[in-house]
Each structure stands twice: as structure tokens, then as C-alpha cells.
Amino acid sequence: MAPARVSQTELDARKIVGVNAETVTNVSSTDIPGHYPGEDHEWDLEDFRNTFKVKFHKHQPFDCAFSLIGIDASIANAFRRILIAEIPTLAIEYVFVHNNTSIVQDEVLSHRLGLIPLTGNPAGLRWLQQYRKPTDEDPVGSGVQDVNTVVMKLKVECTKADNYDELNKKREDDPRLLYKHAHVYAKDLEFVVSGRQDTFFSGEANQIKPVHPDILLAKMRPGQCIDMEMHCIKGIGADHAKFSPVATASYRLLPTISITKPILGNEAKKFARCFPKGVIGLEEVSRSEAKQKGSGYEGHEGEKKAVVKNTFKDTVSRECLRHPEFEGKVKLGRVRDHFIFMVESTGQYQSDELFLESVSILKEKCASMKRGLAEYTR
Structure with missing residues (x-):
């Protein structure tokens, strides 16, 4: 059977954990072999090299924030536990x-x-x-x-x-x-x-x-x-x-906000107040948007509309889901493989050095396990 062709939109949607008013959906990882018939999800080193990313957001001697993108939750949590309990x-x-x-x-x-x-x-x-x-x-x-x-x-x-x-x-x-x-x-x-x-x-x-x-x-x-x-x-x-070595070491998943229907005027201002400052912005509806049929902005040229500015600052409070006027107009979620780490050093190590130390310790653990497995199968 030929491999199934899956659009990039569908692949991106699989990575989103749904955050609803009272429930959380799509929490389990699905990128494992055999989960989707006809799709190959076996782990590949070269593919991991091409997709894995590290982004630094803040870098200070005692405090740093960075993102690990493209890894499983088990690996991210291993780094967190090593940072707290295993760096001498x-x-x-x-x-x-x-x-x-x-x-x-x-x-x-x-x-x-x-x-x-x-x-x-x-x-x-x-x-x-x-x-x-x-x-x-x-x-x-x-x-x-x-x-x-x-x-x-x-x-x-x-x-x-x-x-x-x-x-x-x-x-x-x-x-x-x-x-x-x-x-x-x-x-x-x-x-x-x-x-x-x-x-x-x-x-x-x-x-x-x-x-x-x-x-x-x-x-x-x-x-x-x-x-x-x-x-x-x-x-x-x-x-x-x-x-x-840390006062605290924690991570959170990158929030996502999708505005599915236009939010205009006073509703847009109220919608922005439901989020921390800087998450939602207000922009004027352009002439081209107002003329575009099916956009939802017809006849609203010059009015303020709500747009997503920076989801990194969001705390996923679900406040917008408590107001009936926003029902069906917004979807909240989190990216399953985007981990935002925050590390506060107590001072013996620089904050960025701590993560490198945790990588070295995990590498040693893996090498020890490989040696033990080789001896067991010998």
C-alpha cells in the first residue's frame, strides 16, 4: 500500500493540545509508528537534526529562558528533573x-x-x-x-x-x-x-x-x-x-490562539483585555479586507479588529472562553513539542551552563544504559 499523503496543515494540527472551557483534548502524542495507517513515524536521526531547534529568549547570569522545539515531553521532563536533582x-x-x-x-x-x-x-x-x-x-x-x-x-x-x-x-x-x-x-x-x-x-x-x-x-x-x-x-x-543548582527549573508549552471569526469594535477591546498585555493587538480593517467577500469584514472598513500579536506572553487563563460573545470565534491550545524552559540559577553555575550540564548527564546515563544492555545481551 502506498504511503498516505498528509497535508502540512493536518500535521501541524496534530501537534496542538486543545484547551477548552472545561476540558483539555488531544493530549497524547501520536507521532509513533503504526498510529496512523500508511504513515511512517519511525524516529530518524537526520530528521531530528533538521527539525530540532533551540531558541534563547532571555540570557542573564542567574536567569535564562529558552525554547526546545521538536522533542518529546519525556525528554524535556528528563532535562527538568536533572536540572533540579542531579547536577552536583x-x-x-x-x-x-x-x-x-x-x-x-x-x-x-x-x-x-x-x-x-x-x-x-x-x-x-x-x-x-x-x-x-x-x-x-x-x-x-x-x-x-x-x-x-x-x-x-x-x-x-x-x-x-x-x-x-x-x-x-x-x-x-x-x-x-x-x-x-x-x-x-x-x-x-x-x-x-x-x-x-x-x-x-x-x-x-x-x-x-x-x-x-x-x-x-x-x-x-x-x-x-x-x-x-x-x-x-x-x-x-x-x-x-x-x-x-537551581532556585527553580520549569517549562511550559507554547500557547496558541486562533481567531476563527472576526472580532470587531468594542468586542475586540474586551477580547484584548481577556489576555495579558501584548498578546492581542487592535488593528483597523483595511479597504481590501472590507471588499473581500466571505472575509467577515464586509462593510467594516476602518473599524478595530482583534489580531494575535504574541502568544509567548499568554498564560492560557481561558478568560475569553467565559464570555458568550466570543463563543465559536476563538480556539486556544498549546504546541505539544514546543517547550519554553525557565531556569533560575542559585549562582554556582551560570544559568545557560546548567542546561549544558544536564545534557552531559543525560548523555552519560544513555551511555551507561547502552553498556548495561550490551553486557546483558552478550
Whole structure:
């Protein structure tokens, strides 16, 4: 039997998830072999190379947005999960408290320290290996070494300012002026170079330090002090959220809006208000449109009509479907294979580097699976 000929319009329609007033339709993927009789839907590498696209919409050090076009939802979700839980980062894991007379309990302060995002020389962070905790099978683990553990110290004491008496006479009530180290910040953490780490982390620009130096850790008054030593190790978000390299990593499908019948005049203005600003625009009906028979614009030359400007800004609220005057005039949907990713980095990696890291990890997973399958079938 000869292969079925399918128009491009039909192929494009298959990719749209229908968004109705109370239901969502056409949610399942259909581009699989045998789904449509007489059509070949087997996966082809060359076809994937020609159709897959990556578009960047926003690129900032801590925040980026980009689109992956032409992939399956399972692959897009794999990238999202890897971004959240499987890219290793450095964080404080062990806290040794030598002295803590502040009002913040040891456990609470240790927890706050663990959540501080750390950064440093990217090459050095990749050089660091993951620390293996001792287990029953491996009582020693990997042991504390310069290649898997970064040491930091926090040693601060609150004392009166040099001009305390003068400030006191002026009735100054700001403790940050009256005392030294009245507030303990993340910038008070001190990095201690160990062994071969000076190759990567020497100098102010390359050393391990907090991404945000003004994170408040504790407040103290004269006579109180904090003396701690911390061991930082690499881990993944699946073990603890503090190791996650992203504040959030999410995606959404590109919305589609199809105006099937003309929306004119005051209805057009109301229709535009149903969407976020910039999604729907108002244009005048041209003379040629007004003369064209069957266009729906006959006799409406110069009137305002609703047109779709930018669906990227749409949030698919379905507000327009709640008004009876728009019934049968608009169709909402989402493009099934167009994923808009939004990634917010915590600072250890640049936002765009995170996606490349997730690609590398997925590639390693695939290679591991291929090796296991080859051994199984051998």
C-alpha cells in the first residue's frame, strides 16, 4: 500500500493540545509508528537534526529562558528533573562547633550555613570529586581529602565599637554602629586553602565564597561569639535541596490562539483585555479586507479588529472562553513539542551552563544504559 499523503496543515494540527472551557483534548502524542495507517513515524536521526531547534529568549547570569522545539515531553521532563536533582554542586555538609554563645542554636545555625549558595573557580569546582560517606560496606568511604572537601571557618566576636561612648552620648540605637559584628553575614565565612586546592582557588576572584555575601546568619551583642569550622562537599539535589543548582527549573508549552471569526469594535477591546498585555493587538480593517467577500469584514472598513500579536506572553487563563460573545470565534491550545524552559540559577553555575550540564548527564546515563544492555545481551 502506498504511503498516505498528509497535508502540512493536518500535521501541524496534530501537534496542538486543545484547551477548552472545561476540558483539555488531544493530549497524547501520536507521532509513533503504526498510529496512523500508511504513515511512517519511525524516529530518524537526520530528521531530528533538521527539525530540532533551540531558541534563547532571555540570557542573564542567574536567569535564562529558552525554547526546545521538536522533542518529546519525556525528554524535556528528563532535562527538568536533572536540572533540579542531579547536577552536583558544592555546599556545607559538616559543621564543627567550637564555640557558639549567640542566641541562635547550633542546629539552626548549621542549617542556615548549609543553605548558603557557594561559588568559586568553575574549573576548580569541576575538579572537585564527590565525597563518599562511610557505610557498612565501605567503612572508610573516600576519606577527607583536598580533592573532595573544602574547609571554611567562621570566627567572629561581638565587641563595642571604638567610638561607642561617643555614639552612646548621641543616643545612637543602631547596633551595627554601636558594635562590631552585631550582625553576622555570609561574607564573614573564611575559605581555608588545603593541599592542591591553591591551583584552582587562589586569589580573591577564584576562591570559594558565598554567592550572596549579605545573607544574614545571626545577630550578636557584646560578649557573644561564634567559632565554627565547616566542611563543604559536592552532592546532588536528590540527596538534599541545598545541593540543587537551581532556585527553580520549569517549562511550559507554547500557547496558541486562533481567531476563527472576526472580532470587531468594542468586542475586540474586551477580547484584548481577556489576555495579558501584548498578546492581542487592535488593528483597523483595511479597504481590501472590507471588499473581500466571505472575509467577515464586509462593510467594516476602518473599524478595530482583534489580531494575535504574541502568544509567548499568554498564560492560557481561558478568560475569553467565559464570555458568550466570543463563543465559536476563538480556539486556544498549546504546541505539544514546543517547550519554553525557565531556569533560575542559585549562582554556582551560570544559568545557560546548567542546561549544558544536564545534557552531559543525560548523555552519560544513555551511555551507561547502552553498556548495561550490551553486557546483558552478550
